[in-house]
Amino acid sequence: MTSLQFFGGVGEIGGNKVLLEDGDVRLWLDFGQSFNMGCDYFTGWLQPRSQNGLGDYFEFDLLPRLRGLYAEHLLANTGLGYEPPRFDAVLLSHAHFDHVGHIGFLDPAIPVWCGSGTKLFLEAAEETSGFTDYGAHEYRTFRTGDRIRIGHVEVKPIHVDHSIPGAYGFIVHTSAGAVVYTGDIRAHGPKHEMTEEFLEAARAAEPVALVSEGTRMVTRERRRNLSEAQVLAGVKRVIEEADGEGKAVFYTHNGRDTDRFRTFYTAAVACGRRIVVTPRTAYLLWKLVEDEHLDLPDPMRDGNIAVYYRRKRSGEYREGDYYRWERPFLDRMVTAEDLRRRPTEFIMDLDFNRFTELIDIRPEPGSHFIYSMSEPFTEDDIEDRVMHNWLDHFRLRYHQLHASGHMSRRELTEAIESINPRRVFPVHTENPQLFSKLFDHAVLPERGKRFTL
Ligand SMILES: [Zn+2]
Structure with missing residues (x-):
């Protein structure tokens, strides 16, 4: 018997947890955390207690109570007895929190498969944040074109373009036929040909089931969406205007969207300015240089990159005041004073949480x-x-310039029509019912319900 069960990503954007079973093989497609997980019970500093393991999560049904899934030490106060793993693998599509956020709860004996880029992102997050712990897993990395064997099931990961590098979709060959999982995909990004390759392979697999994201499956888009190339043109226009006026340029974006980083970097260099990033971004770039496929600039060598260090005490910058992982870039330091005195030399990454730096700058x-x-x-x-x-x-x-990480409704509709799966299961969307309007063969997932293929 082959079946799909959905424990997250149902009627919501993010939190994907899709269980695929084929005979005695049981594997997960992503194991993420919802953006609004538990927000009916937890808010601000009122959060689940880590010392209570999974107890506070189970209390409000925030995670499925499944045997043979979780790490033993997290089950102590839950009434759910520990059992050795009953699951064979977790496959991660990409490193976004809503796809990987809950892997820290899993039994470390369950292997976690992910792209090599995703592995670097997970490591960087753990190394630069005091509270991120994805657990001690046996990680197995793949690249596009690999064939992964999990029991009698074969999985083909294929790269896709999304707002984080190292993103994949999967084609899973089960005894009932191919099951395709999109992960998160976009068609208008700088690497759109990767998404096209995935869609082509999905079409050729003649899937019995397509588990598709539907982030932008909406009746009306509320947000302005550009292509990455349009964002680049827009950023250049702003910098050129600022050059004419002798003014500074600040920007903010999702730090892990390295395509967007590259856009700002390219615009800065083209306009003769240096790009000023946070130590965390510098560290991430430095890690990602390991993956030559990503082709990102090395903050240790590239003179176009500078690093902004916040003052840790009044008037002084001392090496010992910074975390170890922040220190490798100290010779790239620019300070508030540099930015104030020479505004047209830089463009600066200024995250909302660091707005207080404006008081110094x-x-x-x-x-x-x-x-x-x-x-x-x-x-x-x-x-x-x-x-x-x-x-x-x-x-x-204020300027707003953004390109989405997801396919538009039209693009997604065309992609699903051309793949022509026997059934389509919408996840990662607030509007699964729109899929029913568009496709006769749409099946709306219900949390925990088993769908036999
Ligand atoms: Zn994503």
Whole structure:
């Protein structure tokens, strides 16, 4: 018997946990955390206690109570007895939190498969954050074109373009036929040919089931979406304008979107400015240089990259004040004073949580701020209001330039039509019912329900 069960990503964007069983082989496609996990019970500092293992999660049904899945030490207060693994593998599509966030709970004896790029992202997150722990797994890495054997099941990972490098879709050959899992995909990105390759292979596999993301499956897009090339053109325009006025340029984007980093880097270099990043971004880049396929600049060697260090005590910068992982880039340091005195030499990555640096930098009124993420979902977003208060206070000019990590509704509809699966299961979407309107063969997942193929 071959079946699919969905324990996350059902009617929500993110939190994918898809269980695929084929006879005695049981494997997971992603094991992520929902963006709004437990938000009915937990908020701010009220959070599940780590010392209670999975107890606080099970209390509110935030994770499935399955035997033979979790690490023994996390089950102590849960009433769910420990059993050796009943699952053969976890396959990760990419390193975004909503696809990998819960792997730390898994029994370390269950092998975790992921792309080599994803492995580097997971390591960088653990090394630069005091509270990230993905657990001690046996990791097995793959590249596109590999064939992975899990029992009698063969899995083909194929690279796709998404807003993080090292992203994959999967074609799983089961005894009932091929099951295709998209992970997260986009068609308009700088590496769109990778997505096309995946879609082509998916079509050729004549799948009995397609588990498809549907982030942008909406009746009306609320956000402006550009292509990455349009973002680059827009950033250059802003820098050129700032050059003419002798003004500074700040920007913010998702730090792990290295395509967006490259966009800002390219624009900065083209306009004769250096790009100023955080120590965390420098560290990530430095790790990713290991993967020559990603072809990213090395912050240790590339003179176009500078690193902004926050002051740890008044008026002084001392090596010992910084974490070990922050120190390798100290000779690339620029300070608030450098930015204030020579505004047209740099463009600076300024994350919302680091806005206090503006108090030290004191940019001239009329300096520019590029917001390169999706706009907030709601009008009453508190962070959004606070951000605009800061921009107004320092009289920074706001620009929004963003390209989504996901296929548009039209692109996705065409892709699904051309793959022509026997059944399509929408996940990672707030609007699964839209799939039913578009496709006769759509099956809407219900949490924990088993669908036999
Ligand atoms: Zn993603």
